[in-house]
Structures are given as structure tokens and as C-alpha cells.
Amino acid sequence: MTAALFTRTDHQHMAEAIRLAWRGLYTTHPNPRVGCVVVKDGRVVGRGWHQVAGEGHAEVNALREAGTAARGASAYVSLEPCSHHGKTPPCAEALIQAGVARVVSAMQDPNPQVSGRGHQRLQAAGIQTACGLLQDQAERINPGFNKRMRTGLPWVWVKSAMSVDGRTAMASGESQWITGAAARADVQRLRARCEAIITGVDTVIADDAALTVRPELWPEALAGDDNLAGWSWPVGFAPKQPLRVIVDSHLRTPVTASILAQPGHTLIACARPDSQKIQALEAAGAEVMTLPEAEGRVDLQALLQALARREVNEVLVEAGAVLAGAFARHRLVDQWVCYMAPKLMGSSARPVLDFSIESMGDARELHLTDLRQIGQDIRMTYSWRP
16 A cells, blocks of 8 residues: 555554554564554554563554454554564464454564565455555664664664864873763663674773663663653663673783673674683673684674674664774764764864775765754764765
8 A cells, every 4th residue: 555545544543653662662672663553443442562572562462452342443553563473473363363454564574584474464364454654754663673684784873972173082092071971871772772882992991881771870861762752661660781792803801891790791702812811701701702804803794793693683882983983984884873072172182983084075974863962962863874
């Protein structure tokens, strides 16, 4: 069905399904965030979203609320209903068993195990289907899942903090703190939505960073999330810790580094393994992974592919100018979030991204997608595609 054939009411119900999907922003990975609305005789009888990976999907939760009213109803889903058995039964089968008459999906599932098969299963059961309503909005909910399914790579966020004159650390390497407390709390949302945080060994050595989602900052961070406006998490909720990844080509990570003692899991990616160093780091709680070498360092493309095989949808690069610049130079950045502090650090300080461009014709074009003040700092979000 083309977008022109969808009614105003169809648009309203799908918009609500998409709003519900956003509630799973911090809890569903590696699964996609999905929302569902069940409508009978013009009245919403069931609402649901995928809340936690491994538990009921959006359709199941909405059908549970709808009960017997689901028979003959229309279901609006932000993503094509799944047709395969995973940790839960197929949602397409749940819709069939509930007796719905029509299913409208915002987009086809990019997962090759599902893509188109969910709709086919519904059609075979005599259920009317339509797809493509508010697809652009639905795509934005799951950039990492969509990209991983289509390309075998996760979505890459790069986070930077810089002064007004574009500097991110003093010449000595000192960088704490460029931005204010509000901006640092805001970063917690980025960390929480990503399954992995990537940093470099130089940052670990210089800052002894923990790179965790900090429970004490979470309420403040969540209050600034536009996607969850008007809805609050259950009391005591805290997101799980992301996988911490240290790019350490020659295994220089100290066994006493704070990052190794944090809750969750730390992965060290190296290019030149050393059995004694590996043994010491593993004894300190890390996992060490050897990857191909490129230009004397860990091949970043190979690292992202390895993370995608672990079902990582979104990664956040929180690193110094060299590693962040390497991701930019190799065209591996999807979105760049840059916090600009009202400070001047001088020309001898380090640049925000360390990579060379020889001519204006080779300059990278960025597209500003969001701009706002966070405390005394400015947060700029850019899409950055080849």
C-alpha cells in the first residue's frame, strides 16, 4: 500500500506506536525497539512496546492488553512482525491467533530471517497487510539494528568535548574537565543506549576512565530525553552496563586500570598478541581479542565487524583525538556528538579530531541534525556519512 492510501487515522495510530517504541531505547538491545497499537472500531484497545530483551515483544504486550477485543481489530506496528522462533515465539503467529483483521507496519524488518516473511505469514492467514507508513520515523528508532542487519556493521557514534577554539586536551594530555556537569550527565544517555563503548589505551592511561553508566547521574540524564517526555521509568530502574572496548594494539593497558574493575565486561582489542601480557590482563578481569593489523594498529573495520557478530547494534567512541580521528579518516562514523564548552585552550592544545585533509575539495561535509544548550555548553549532533 502506498503512503497516499493511508488515512489520517492510520497516521495517528502509527505515530503512537512509534512513540511507544522509543520507550525501549535503553533496554531492548540487541533486539530492535518496537511499539504496537491495537485499534477496534476506532478505539485503541491495546498498547504495547518491547520492554526488555528476552521478554514479550510489542505485539504480544499490546494483544494481552486488548484481550478478546483484538478479534477483528487493526494492529499498527513500528516494525514488521517477526516470523521466526527466537527467545520468544513469532509475533506474526500471535497476531493470527488473536484474530486481528489488519496489520499495518511502518517498515519491513531488515533481518534476513524475517524480511517480508512476517507479512507473508499474515497474508496466508487471510489478514490484510500494509507497509511503509511513517517509515522514515521508524527507521530512526533502530539505526544500529538496521545497519547491522544490512551491512554487518554497528552504528557508530563519536562523542567529543571541545573548547570554543576546537581543542580537546592540553598538550600534556590533560582533559578533565572541558565540559560542565550537565553535559557529562547528558553523555550518560548516549552510553546507556549503546551496547559498547570504544576508547583507546592512551585515554585509559591518561584519564584512568571507568566508562560506565553511573546510577547517580541517570535520573538527571533521563530527564533530558525528549523521546521519553511524559513517561517515567519504574522506581529504581538503571540501565545495564555496556561492553567496554579498549583499542590497545600493543597491549599497554595497565592491569591496575580502573576500567578493569568496573561492573560489566571489558574487552581489549590488540593487533600484536603477547602471551604474558594477555595472561596478566585476563587475570585482572579483561577479555583479550586479537584482530588484524592495519597501518601498525588494530584494524577498526575488523573491530566493528567483530562487535556486530556479538550482536552489538550501536557503539559509542569516547576517545582522544587520534583514535576518534582514525574512525573519521576511515569513514566509519555515522553520527558525531560534540559538546562545545565556553573556554579557550590555545593553539598548542590538541585538536578535537586528529587526521589530515590536504585540500578544501577533500573537506568532509557534516549535516547538523540537532543543536541545543546543555548547562553552559552547546551540544551539536551531526550526521557524517561518506
